[in-house]
Structure formats: structure tokens, C-alpha cells
Amino acid sequence: xxxxxxxxxxxxxxxxxxxxxxxxxxxxxxxxxxxxxxxxxxxxxxxxxxxxxxxxxxxxxxxxxxxxxxxxxxxxxxxxxxxxxxxxxxxxxxxxxxxxxxxxxxxxxxxxxxxxxxxxxxxxxxxxxxxxxxxxxxxxxxxxxxxxxxxxxxxxxxxxxxxxxxxxxxxxxxxxxxxxxxxxxxxxxxxxxxxxxxxxxxxxxxxxxxxxxxxxxxxxxxxxxxxxxxxxxxxxxxxxxxxxxxxxxxxxxxxxxxxxxxxxxxxxxxxxxxxxxxxxxxxxxxxxxxxxxxxxxxxxxxxxxxxxxxxxxxxxxxxxxxxxxxxxxxxxxxxxxxxxxxxxxxxxxxxxxxxxxxxxxxxxxxxxxxxxxxxxxxxxxxxxxxxxxxxxxxxxxxxxxx
Numbered sequence: 204x205x206x207x208x209x210x211x212x213x214x215x216x217x218x219x220x221x222x223x224x225x226x227x228x229x230x231x232x233x234x235x236x237x238x239x240x241x242x243x244x245x246x247x248x249x250x251x252x253x254x255x256x257x258x259x260x261x262x263x264x265x266x267x268x269x270x271x272x273x274x275x276x277x278x279x280x281x282x283x284x285x286x287x288x289x290x291x292x293x294x295x296x297x298x299x300x301x302x303x304x305x306x307x308x309x310x311x312x313x314x315x316x317x318x319x320x321x322x323x324x325x326x327x328x329x330x331x332x333x334x335x336x337x338x339x340x341x342x343x344x345x346x347x348x349x350x351x352x353x354x355x356x357x358x359x360x361x362x363x364x365x366x367x368x369x370x371x372x373x374x375x376x377x378x379x380x381x382x383x384x385x386x387x388x389x390x391x392x393x394x395x396x397x398x399x400x401x402x403x404x405x406x407x408x409x410x411x412x413x414x415x416x417x418x419x420x421x422x423x424x425x426x427x428x429x430x431x432x433x434x435x436x437x438x439x440x441x442x443x444x445x446x447x448x449x450x451x452x453x454x455x456x457x458x459x460x461x462x463x464x465x466x467x468x469x470x471x472x473x474x475x476x477x478x479x480x481x482x483x484x485x486x487x488x489x490x491x492x493x494x495x496x497x498x499x500x501x502x503x504x505x506x507x508x509x510x511x512x513x514x515x516x517x518x519x520x521x522x523x524x525x526x527x528x529x530x531x532x533x534x535x536x537x538x539x540x541x542x543x544x545x546x547x548x549x550x551x552x553x554x555x556x557x558x559x560x561x562x563x564x565x566x567x568x569x570x571x572x573x574x575x576x577x578x579x580x581x582x583x584x585x586x587x588x589x590x591x592x593x594x595x596x597x598x599x600x601x602x603x604x605x
Contacts, residue, residue: 206384207377208236213286215311216256218246220361221293221327221370226251228292228373229259235377240282241265242311246295268310282310283318288383291315292353293327293370296338302350303341321383323351325376330366351447353379378585382429388596390431395471395521396424397464397478397510399439401457405502406489415479417441419526419552419565422588423477424449430592432473437463439478457481457507464510468517473595475524476511477550483507515545522598524591527551537570547572547598550591569594 212232216225225241232239241256242265253264265282291298291311298311307313315322324345332338333355345352354371398420402410417438424436425446434449437460445451452467454460457480468474483504493500511525523546527537530553537551552567565587568578577594579587 206381207232209238210236210380210384211238211240211285211287212380213282213289213314214239214241215289215291215294215298215315216241216243216247216251217291217293217295217298217311218244218249219293219295219327219370220250222247222250224370224373225292226255226259228376229256231373231377232380233260235381237380238262240285242282242314244298244309244311246297265310268308268313280314280317283314283320286318286320288320288380289315289318289322290325290376290380291323292325292376294324296326296328296332296335296341299324299326299338299341299345303344321349321351323353323379323383325353325370326355326368327370328355328368329362330360330364330368333368334366346447351383374583375585378583378589379425382426382585382589387431389427389473389592389599392432392472392599393435393470394424394427394432394473394475395435395437395464395467396420396427396475397437397439397460397480398424399441400479401439401460401481401507402455403457403481403484403507404488405485406491406493408492411481411483411485412440413479413481414554415439416562417443417478418563419584419587420475420477421446422584423475423591426585426588426592427473427475427595430596435467437467437478439480457484457510461508461510461513464514468514468521471521472599473522473524474514474520475595476514477526478510479526479528480510481507511544511546522547522595524548524550524595528554530554534568534570534576537568541570541572548594571598 216222229239239260240262241260256264307316355367356369356371357367358369359365399417400413400415402412404410421443424434428434428448436449437452452463454463484507486503486505525544525546527540527549529536533551533553537549541549549570550567552565563583564581565584566581570576
């Protein structure tokens with residue numbers, strides 16, 4: 204389902220070099236069927252021209268608050284009433300600070316104050332500006348006001364520095380906008396999701412772990428929340444921002460994750476085990492750092508609790524979705540896991556070759572207990588998450604297939 208068809212989205216562009224990305228954002232939003240209008244600040248005009256944005260949006264581009272022609276009809280109020288959603292992309296540190304103080308000294312801040320629709324921001328700034336205490340205080344205030352924050356990403360910046368502050372890519376913003384207009388397919392449902400790796404200590408310095416980034420589990424959590432679910436995310440150690448509107452429980456070991464899942468299963472409608480949980484842990488953790496004294500080192504490992512099996516064994520178990528990350532013979536291993544774990548669905552995903560762990564993309568197949576299978580070509584994890592939520596919603600309305 205195209206959730207952006209005929210949606211009225213107002214894009215605000217502020218003074219940042221990332222303004223060039225707004226051109227691609229407007230283009231793909233129009234391609235997705237959205238109606239797009241653009242407001243650009245004086246700072247934004249230093250980086251991009253209204254003519255470009257007008258050609259891409261097919262609409263007039265607004266730049267001035269006190270435009271006699273527009274304000275004869277109270278143009279800023281009309282714009283505020285027109286939009287279904289406002290997205291400021293890029294949102295500079297200056298704009299965020301002005302927004303927080305309630306400034307209304309240009310068209311974009313004024314219409315934000317005059318609007319009652321959801322407002323989202325995609326921050327873009329130098330990494331030191333992002334990390335500055337004042338900016339972080341402003342970000343906290345934004346969240347308290349209910350403004351959604353998408354990003355920033357971590358990476359190279361136009362100034363030559365590397366760190367947090369990059370505006371996330373237009374295709375990611377498109378996915379988040381699609382999720383924001385989700386039809387509430389999981390409204391009233393409680394969903395518990397595990398994500399990321401676990402770490403099993405060897406000594407006070409070292410641990411056993413895997414390459415899971417948590418990106419897939421976090422994307423599913425955001426998609427489920429956008430679909431109206433009450434989401435609890437139980438996360439191993441990751442380097443990802445905490446998603447908005449979601450209860451996040453952080454754990455380190457498989458045993459800690461097991462206990463957190465068991466504690467949160469009460470009245471749970473859906474359990475999604477997307478975490479890459481370590482199968483084994485060290486039997487006896489060394490109390491001091493293990494020294495390199497011998498040519499070989501023998502470690503005695505014991506099995507960790509099987510979280511999926513434990514949830515499946517409950518008499519009142521929820522709808523259960525497991526993951527099978529494999530490097531070879533993916534579907535056969537996944538079909539075997541579907542039966543052995545007694546779950547309702549397995550998401551089989553290939554890891555390696557640019558997909559799976561640590562990648563932004565995934566190649567998956569949904570295997571259902573009723574024998575149905577659906578394969579998805581290589582897609583970003585937000586797209587996979589959105590499709591998974593659709594399948595889960597369908598399963599919840601067809602209890603006979605459980």
C-alpha cells in the first residue's frame with residue numbers, strides 16, 4: 204500500500220550544505236504520489252534556488268513571510284492548514300534553536316507555530332555543533348514537545364570532519380515518512396522485539412560477540428510503532444539512537460536478554476526475535492585478564508538459554524516471529540528452524556555479500572507455518588521492516604493460520 208499517495212507534505216529547507224539533498228527528497232516524494240510544497244529560509248537560499256525546487260515539486264516555492272501577494276490571503280496560515288505533515292530537512296542548529304524559543308521571524312518558524320500537524324526534523328550540522336551542550340539541550344526540548352527527530356547520521360562532513368551531524372539520505376526520509384502515515388495496522392497491540400548482538404565475557408577485558416548491528420531490529424521497532432503498536436525493544440549493545448516513543452531495555456548478555464524477555468511477555472501480542480543471541484557463554488569467566496602465555500587456549504563453553512524456545516513453550520504464547528541468519532543453504536536451515544522452534548514465522552536472511560549484519564540492506568524470505576513463503580529482493584532494512592509489519596498484521600487477523 205502506498206501510504207504517501209495524495210499526502211500533503213510541506214518541506215522546510217534551512218541554511219545547511221545538506222540543502223542539496225532536499226532536491227532528491229522532493230523528487231522521490233512526488234514520484235511516490237505525495238503533494239509537496241517547499242518553504243526555504245534565507246539561509247537555505249544561499250545553497251539552493253527556488254527555481255530548482257519549483258521544477259521538482261510542480262508548485263510555487265515560498266521564501267518570504269511578509270510577501271504582500273501571499274499575505275493578502277494570510278499565506279502562512281494557509282500553508283499551515285494545507286499540510287498533513289511538516290518535515291524540516293535539513294534542520295540547522297540555528298533553526299532548531301529559534302524553533303525552541305518560539306521565534307516567528309520568518310515564514311518557516313511562523314507556519315510551524317501556526318500548525319497543528321506532526322512536525323519532524325532531519326538535523327544537519329558540523330559534528331561539534333551537534334555535540335555542543337546547548338544543541339543537545341535543544342534536542343531534548345524538541346523531543347519533549349513531540350517533534351520527531353530523524354537522524355543525524357554519522358560520517359564524513361563537508362567541513363572535512365567526521366562524526367554525527369550528517370543529514371540522513373532522502374531515501375531513508377522517504378521510508379520514515381511512509382511509516383509515519385501507516386494505517387495503524389497494529390493499533391492496540393503490544394509487541395516485544397529483541398535486537399542487536401549479545402556479549403559474553405571471557406575476562407574483564409574480552410568478550411565473545413558477533414557482527415550484528417541491531418539495524419534490522421530497530422527498523423522493525425520503528426515500523427511497529429508507526430503502525431500503532433505499543434513497542435518494547437530489548438537491545439543488546441549497539442551504536443544506534445534510541446527510537447522515539449518506544450520503551451528500550453538495554454542488556455549485554457544472552458541471560459540478561461532472556462530475563463528481560465520473560466519479564467515483558469505479559470499481555471504481549473507479538474514477539475519478534477531479531478537479536479543475534481550468542482548460543483554459548485564461557486562456563487567460568489576469568490576474574491583477571493587472561494595472559495598470553497601458551498600457544499593455544501582452551502575455553503569451555505556452555506549453552507545459553509534459548510529465548511525463542513522458552514517463549515514458544517508458554518501456554519499463552521504470542522504470535523512468534525524468529526530470524527534465521529545464515530551464510531549458506533539459507534531456506535533449508537530456516538524451514539528446519541521454523542519447525543524446531545515452533546514459531547509462526549521465520550525471517551530467513553542471507554548474511555555477507557553486502558547484506559545482513561552491519562549492512563543497511565537485507566535480502567530476506569518470509570516463511571510461514573502454513574507453508575507460504577515470500578522472498579524480497581535486496582532492500583534497505585526500513586523497507587523490509589515495513590513489509591514484515593504488513594505480514595504480521597495479516598497473521599493477527601487470521602488466527603487459524605497460527
